[in-house]
Amino acid sequence: MTPHLVETTQDKIVEVVSQHMTSLAKKQIASTLTLLEEGSTVPFIARYRKEMTGNLDEVQIRDIQQVAKKVSELSQRQNAVLKLIADQGQLTKQLNSAILNATSLQDIEDIYLPYKQKRRTKAMIARENGLQPLVDWLLTHLSATRSQINAQVNDYISEALPTSESIYDGVHEILSEQIGQQALFRQWLRARLVRDGVVSTTLKRGAAEKDEQQIYQQYYDFSETVPHLKQNGYRILAIDRGEKTGILSVKVTFSDERAFFFMKTQLIKSVTGYAADLVIAAIEDAYKRFILPAVTREIRQELTQLAQEEAIKVFGDNLYHLLMQRPLKNKIVMGFDPGYRTGSKLAIIDENGKFLCSQVIYPHKPANKQQRQEAVTLFQQLITQYGVQLVAIGNGTASRESEEFVAMHKPDHVQYAIVNEAGASVYSASKEAREEFPNLHVEERSAISIGRRIQDPLAELIKIDSKSVGVGQYQHDLNVKALDEQVDVVIETAVNQIGVNLNTASPQLLTHIAGLNKTLAQNIVNYRNTQGTFDSRAQLKLVPRLGAKSYEQSAGFLRIVDGKNQLDNTDIHPESYHIAQQLLERVKGHATDSALTALDNEMMAKTLNVGRETLRDIITSLRRPGRDGRSEMTGALLRADVLRIEDLKVGMKMQGTVRNVVDFGAFVDLGVKQDGLVHISKLAQKRVTHPSEVVAVGDIVDVWIESVDEKRHRIGLSMIGINSLSE
Known part of the structure; x- marks a missing residue:
């Protein structure tokens, strides 16, 4: 039959989008889609077309854009599958209706599976040898005895099928494949796994030495239901990484008995007989060989996708707040890129971000005493000569030693701040950095970047690969395309919210x-x-x-x-x-x-x-x-003194800068070598679903020291107050 295709008119898309976004009027959706089709950008629509959209913000506009895209993709796949099946001459009215009524891409693929071109299987060979009619006869004679079936089997003996055993084997292969391709069974199992499935992980044999730091120790013997695991995306990503590195074995389990009972009920009901026994054997084989592996793969992929989407969202939120930190204007800054053997690189930046000069000093061992004294002299000379008001110290290698050096030798009126230097080395070796500073060494460019980050975080961080700025979780394991799209959205939002100086913008x-x-x-x-x-x-x-x-x-x-x-x-x-x-x-x-x-x-x-x-x-x-x-927005936390981890005492109240927000808490820079962790349970008195409800990257927060492990360099923090710690 000729397929009845899906129409993808704007009215149809608006109707479907409105079903997903019930709080919006169809007029708002239609106007937004029209503006997008005309080439308007999301920031422009949100800022300058409020009357047309009913004052929708960027998030709502992007949601409309995404849902409309999914509606179009679903329609395109429906039409493609309808045409493919019609070309095979196998499209029926019932099949056409089932495809048109499918509400997800997965449902369409389930329906299309029996008609999909695939590699040559044993079932195909059995069909080529003429066994399909025998299978059809069996399914309509489930109560048939063995002797009745043998009488049928004798008619199929041939050169290709010389024995009854070869015929029974072929029948089994066809039955198993047919059962395994039924959309009903896959959809039923998928729904049950999502609700009742259990994800289990174990340590692979001989893999303990691969996990020297025991990063995956909690997953050596671990199990959790699929619904609960969905709420802890960081665990899914950790399990995926552990499996990828060859440390963990992972499986998704469900009650085989429940699955067999459902499939038997659908196929043979309560009929008994040798033919029914053959179908039961095929059911169990189809479930174990085709249905369960395929559906568990889908569930794993769905879990990973959900976890990645959440991690990408967290990364985007963190990046937005990092970019939107308040700039420190009208200050002459010294960028201080710490180092041991190769020295510390200094760069002087004027009030407008213009590079003035650079210098290398050797303030730390293994430099000798004379070099260390010369470092003090050069450091102080630069501050005096250029009127430096603020020292921005990178938080990498030798950061805390450099902090001690600055605090000890700076004039009283000069302050300093610890700056997250993640990605500075990547930028300093980039084409953009070489073009801007062709006569400088990589390390000198890095010091400039550190200094500029505190003057105008957005203008400087925009030059750096966002995946390198250290404000996410498992970002290097995430879908590259989806992460890049989120980065583009976040940067576009931040830049256009602020606006840029046309005469100075890079x-x-x-x-x-x-x-x-x-x-x-x-x-x-x-x-x-x-x-x-x-x-x-x-x-x-x-x-x-x-x-x-x-x-x-x-x-x-x-x-x-x-x-x-x-x-x-x-x-x-x-x-x-x-x-x-x-x-x-x-x-x-x-x-x-x-x-x-x-x-x-x-x-x-x-x-x-x-x-x-x-x-x-x-x-x-x-x-x-x-x-x-x-x-x-929050700006940098400026300091005039220095602390060591040995100075921290349980119960001490401190102020710190939130450096990263992850699913299980927030990492806070206290001015010591190691960031402290505020666990999600210690962020507020009330129940917190996600740390982003309470804190954001760049926030300056009051915290209390809850625990200090000097040996493991771990600091436990709380934001719920000293009184709560003693209760």
């Missing part, structure tokens, strides 16, 4: 502005280098290959400080400048809080023929020109 930063790409970003920089600084947003239209759509999408996120038009230093879009000008005329050009807040927004929106949301944003921008959303 190509890397400009690339992430809505409507721009790598080529356009470089073209902007080239134009800036040849034509001079931009003095208006309108000049963007003169940049080669930057068309009307790119200008529309990007202009509002690009700022010009001290330009011809004060509106160019706001996040007001040029398309709304006439509205802003009329507002300024009404307050006589004085965009003060009192003058603007005195306006009747509802009346003004009608007068100016503009949406209330857009008007509200324009007024906010006029009140705070050049605003930077990071001003409300």
Whole structure:
């Protein structure tokens, strides 16, 4: 029959998306999809098309985008499978209906399995030898005796099947494969495994020596139900890694008896007979050989996918807060990249991030006494000569010794901060770093990166492979494509929320502005280098290959400080400048809080023929020109003294910086060599589902020392107070 295909009209997609996102009106979904199809970016839609979408935020817009994509992918696969089965001449009305009613890709694949081209099997060979009619006869004569079956078998003896045993073997193979390919059985088992399955892990024989540090010790004899394991994604990722490294054996188990009973009930009911016994044997073989292995693989893949999605989300949240840390403006900074044998690299950065000079000192052993004394002299000379106000110390090798050195020899007015240097070495050896500082050594570039990270985290971290910044869990085991997509989303969100200075932004930063790409970003920089600084947003239209759509999408996120038009230093879009000008005329050009807040927004929106949301944003921008959303975020924790792990005592209250948030807690930098762990149970008095509900990367938090293990370099922390520790 000719297949009835799925129609993928926008109305159909809107209908399905609305079923997944019930809190949204169909009009909101339809408007958002239309804007996306027209080439609008998510940041642009969220910021400048609020009236069209009903004030949807970026997360909601991206959710609509993702669900719509899944709907389209499902429809495409349904149509592809319908055509493939129809081409084989095996499509029936019932089969067509089953495929059209499938609600997941897995359901479609279950239905398609018997018709899928596959490698040559024993069952195929048995069919080629003419045994399918005998199998069909058996299934309609389940109460047949052995002698009745033997009478049928004799008719199938041939050169290819010379004995009754070979015929019975062929019948068994066909039965097992047919049963194993039934969608009903796979779907039933999948549902039961998701609800009642158990994941068990054991130490592989002879693998103990591979796990010298006993990282996987808790999984040497471990079992947990599938539903409970779903709630602890970090365990799934740990199990996957342990299996991949050859340390752990993993299996998913379920009651064979329950599965056999269900399949027998469906196929033979209560019929008895030799034919029924043959089917029962095929049921058990099909279950063990085809159904159970396939479904357990699917369950493992689903668990891994869920764990990876959660880990990618955690990574994205951590990265966002890392990028959005408040910059330390108007400070001359010394970047201090610690080292032992090769020395510590220093870089002086002015208030605007411009590199001034570099120096290498040898403050630590194995340097001799004279070299260490010279290090003190050079360090202090640089501070005095350049007016250094802050020392940014990388947290890598020799970090704590360098912290002691800085604290001991700096002037009293100079502060220091420990900076997470993860990824600095990767960046310093990159093409971008070589192009920016072609005459500097790798180590010198690393010191510059460390210094700039504290001045403007976003501008500097944007240059680094985000997987190297050390703010996730198992990020190197995650799906690369999905992780990269999440990184792109997070960076796009952060960059466009803040906006960038059109005359100083790097190509890397400009690339992430809505409507721009790598080529356009470089073209902007080239134009800036040849034509001079931009003095208006309108000049963007003169940049080669930057068309009307790119200008529309990007202009509002690009700022010009001290330009011809004060509106160019706001996040007001040029398309709304006439509205802003009329507002300024009404307050006589004085965009003060009192003058603007005195306006009747509802009346003004009608007068100016503009949406209330857009008007509200324009007024906010006029009140705070050049605003930077990071001003409300946490900045670096500045220190003037130094601590060692030996100084820590149980019950001591301290302040630290959250360096990483993972499923089971948060790691906090206290200013000693080892970060401390606040377990999820110690984050708050109330029950915490995930640590991100309480803390974020970059937060400065009060903690109490709960335990100190100097030998293992482990520090246990609590955020619920000293009184709670003694209860």
